[in-house]
Amino acid sequence: MHMIHAIHHVSLIVADTERALGFYRDLLGLExxxxxxxxxxxxxxxxxxxxxIHLLELPNPDPVEARPDHGGRDRHLAATVADLDAVAALLEAAGTPYRLSRSGRRALFTRDPDANALELIEQP
Incomplete structure (x- = not known):
């Protein structure tokens, strides 16, 4: 029997809640x-x-500069999306950089305004 059966939330440290909401709520559509x-x-x-996802506006003990170039080689949150091409188009229109997964999977990595890495994996 497994004692842990689900992830409830992931906390991310942000410098400015409203700026982070511009990314997670306004760009990615989270409620x-x-x-x-x-x-x-x-x-x-x-x-x-x-x-x-819990956004915590607190002093960040981690560097936000000089993070690994590819988010897959850094701490990251991974979430599923139905249409990766639509997400990529949304990020491009917003001027938000991203990289396709090096594994060949239908996935991409991007960073929020505080350099937190986010992996988005297509699962229709």
Missing amino acids: VDPGRPDLGYPGAWLKIGAQQ
């Missing part, structure tokens, strides 16, 4: 969960299927 309590610092909870 904000209004149930986030006052935790004493700014942030937001975003719905991603049955899981969440």
Whole structure:
């Protein structure tokens, strides 16, 4: 029997919640969960299927400069999408750089405005 059966959320440190929401909510279309309590610092909870991404506006102990060129060689969050070409077009239109997965899978890597790596994998 497995004691852990699902990921509930992933937390990402951001410098500016509104700027991060411009990426996750406005560009990628994630819905904000209004149930986030006052935790004493700014942030937001975003719905991603049955899981969440928690944006924490806190001082970042990690460097945001000089991260590995390819997000697959860095800590990253991976999520599935139905249409990778549509996501790539959306990122291109927004001027957001991305790289296709080196594995040959239908996937790409991009970074949010705080250099957090995000992998998007096509699963129709």
